[in-house]
Amino acid sequence: MSNFSFSPQCSTPGRACHDKKGKCTKEYLCCPQTLKMSSKLVLYDRATNIKFIRIGSDYKNTYRFYELNLTSNNHATHDNYARWVFFDQTLRDLFEMPNARFWQSIVNCLQSYGIVYAYVPLNATSITANISALTVLTRQKSLFDDLYICYMVTRKEHRRRGLGTLILQQIVQRALDEQRNGIKHVTLHVNTLNTVALELYERCGWRCYQYLPTYLDPDPHHATNHAYALILHLEKVKNVTGLCRNTNAVDINPQHDRQSIENCRRVPAQLRE
Template sequence: MFLSICFALLLLIVIVPCKSDYSVYYCSNGRPAFSIFNVSTFTFSAQCSIPGRSCYGKKGKCSKEYLCCPRTLKMSSKLQLYDRATNIKFIRIGIDYKNAHRLYELNLLSNNSIMYDSYQRWFFFEKTLRDLFEMPNARFWYAIINCMQNNGIAYVFVPLNATSITANISAIIILTRQKNSFDNLYICHMATRKEYRRQGLGTHLLQQSIYRALNEQQNGIKYISLHVNTLNTIALEFYEKCGWRCYEYLPKYLDPEPHHTTNHVYALKLNLDNVKNVTGLCRDPDAIDIKQSDNEKSIENCNRIPTQLEK
């Protein structure tokens, strides 16, 4: 009897802190404690361990709550940085933008598991998009996983004065190779933090994506496509000035969620054959050669006259 009571108390000490609600577990550095995310059921379970020991092969030490806390990924001059918590490698690209922001390509490393993945990775993307879109209650989980697990590509800008790379993303673009369209790279999300908008970060991310697509032309890539909310006129005009043209109107395409101003979208695409000068894109009207037929299709299919750069 005495042993049974002791065993029950021991279970309470160890198990009580390990609840299934992932939003509860924040470490002192602001990052959530390690957890396992089940892709098939969209459920979470915290990883618990004995204090002081490594957690499931992670090098981070466990906190007093018996949860493993990931370390802060600090800015560095290294060409590659590895975030153990998310299993993402940050690969530095080119020189720093205006001596203020550093561009990284995100390499999502495999954890050799089909059914499970560390939710730290998906939490990082969702929190980043929530912050940049200023939508604290939006849920990006399904869209992120669907995009990134389908040959996803991501580029981010990080301020040079950032104390934490994962917590201070200034701009992001996420692309994927769509399964049903082998000649197309699709932009799932692109966003810039409010205080860094109108500084050219979004344009630079688009240019980087076009370079990537041009390098994959030998693999059959011909277009870069995306969907834009029909009421998001700022985004529509921006993409059109950069060479995208609307080819289809899709009513009720988006799920009816509160953060969507409308669930109607325009489908836009950029023909890579039209690109003449990537570095001049979005700024120089001669950087892209838009065919008159593309403008006519935009008017016919989307009832929209494309916005163009003035010569």
């Protein structure tokens, strides 16, 4: 963290600035400048006590990529509550599921081993209220060779612009960097009717290894509560920057294709092309 210049940065979580430009308080946070105008490597949201740490260069001069550092202060209980509310509301917004319940799963995912990445438009006046794409990860508590994708979602109007691919590349790079800590796989669960997501993951090297009927929360926001369990074997990754774009980026074991067909009754997207 010593390489980052740090100072508190105002934000507008879901509220307009109106005439309070530049005024920053615990109750009312305001950010009068766009992210494009800010050269800071670290932005700080006082409402949730989250640091947004800038990663890499801007994507197509349109989006900025951040890792969300879940810091804490003396009011840890308040911090956690505000943080869980923020992620719960953000996921409802991104998924367009106003009645969904993400609270408990977010707590389980983030409270011990959480990792969060997000893309934000450069013309956004609020880093918290204008997230374009978000992923929430955790290291499996009972199986430390696993980096697990709890959620990955792109806002509807920002889809098909390559953000999902870039996030997956970042996830895999993070997992590769943590191989020295025992990480060997990247896993996730996908709704069986979410064909767009399934084809993206398969194109990027993931394979289904288990069909799980009634695995998902039975709340009505799910199209079905059946899920597929998917896995990417890090030892098979040959080129992270080519992931999702180059068929040679991951050396798929034919056995894993057969496993997908036999266990999940799902033919991987590449075999159907």
